[in-house]
Amino acid sequence: MRVLVVDDHSLFRDGIVSLLGATGFTVVGQAGDGKTAVDEALRLRPELVLLDIHMPEMTGLEALKQIKAQLPGTRVVMLTVSEDEQTLVEAIKSGADGYLLKHLSGTEFIEMLDGLKRGEAAITRKSASYLMKQLSKPDPQQEKLVQPLSERELEILQLLAEGLSNKAISEKVSLSENTVKYHLKNILHKLNVQNRTEAVMYALRNDLVPKK
Numbered sequence: 001m002r003v004l005v006v007d008d009h010s011l012f013r014d015g016i017v018s019l020l021g022a023t024g025f026t027v028v029g030q031a032g033d034g035k036t037a038v039d040e041a042l043r044l045r046p047e048l049v050l051l052d053i054h055m056p057e058m059t060g061l062e063a064l065k066q067i068k069a070q071l072p073g074t075r076v077v078m079l080t081v082s083e084d085e086q087t088l089v090e091a092i093k094s095g096a097d098g099y100l101l102k103h104l105s106g107t108e109f110i111e112m113l114d115g116l117k118r119g120e121a122a123i124t125r126k127s128a129s130y131l132m133k134q135l136s137k138p139d140p141q142q143e144k145l146v147q148p149l150s151e152r153e154l155e156i157l158q159l160l161a162e163g164l165s166n167k168a169i170s171e172k173v174s175l176s177e178n179t180v181k182y183h184l185k186n187i188l189h190k191l192n193v194q195n196r197t198e199a200v201m202y203a204l205r206n207d208l209v210p211k212k
Contacts, residue, residue, distance in 0.1 A: 001117065004029045004044055006037040007052040016050065023110045034058025038066045046074060053080040053087060061094060068095035068194060077122045085130050092131060095194035098122025119166035121197050147190045156183050161200045161209045
């Protein structure tokens with residue numbers, strides 16, 4: 001996986017680059033501020049951007065929005081020292097594919113990034129639990145579907161809400177992974193959301209899948 005690493009602390013950035021290089025990732029670029037992050041993302045078109053939240057020139061959240069707007073297929077994982085829950089919610093709503101604290105061990109960090117390759121969100125259980133509580137609250141202005149979901153799409157959305165990866169879903173419904181990805185793309189479009197986590201939160205808020 002081709003990675004762009006963005007952090008304004010060069011020592012931390014160098015450590016991440018070394019860790020990634022030693023575990024099979026290819027670092028294609030680095031940046032130390034949000035504006036450069038956007039410019040480098042557009043120039044290099046990486047598969048993954050590791051993006052610090054608090055940076056000069058432009059915040060990580062603003063850089064996230066710009067990268068996702070112009071490169072929707074690029075995965076972006078936010079890196080932070082803060083456990084601020086509102087920032088977590090804003091990052092996911094803005095399209096982040098993960099949210100990782102910098103105090104994770106190297107092993108935990110790489111396991112989370114490896115999960116992205118399997119179609120999983122790079123997020124700890126604690127953060128996921130908070131998101132579930134916050135984003136599954138009833139919305140006073142219930143969203144409207146762009147288009148109704150098919151029975152197959154609802155089935156896949158249910159499995160997504162259960163935390164299954166693309167591979168596990170494909171085995172469960174006897175479809176190829178590519179077909180599952182195609183259905184997921186349609187689901188995201190119909191729900192008007194940007195990623196898997198938002199899709200699950202939308203489904204829970206609007207009773208498309210049963211709450212556990």
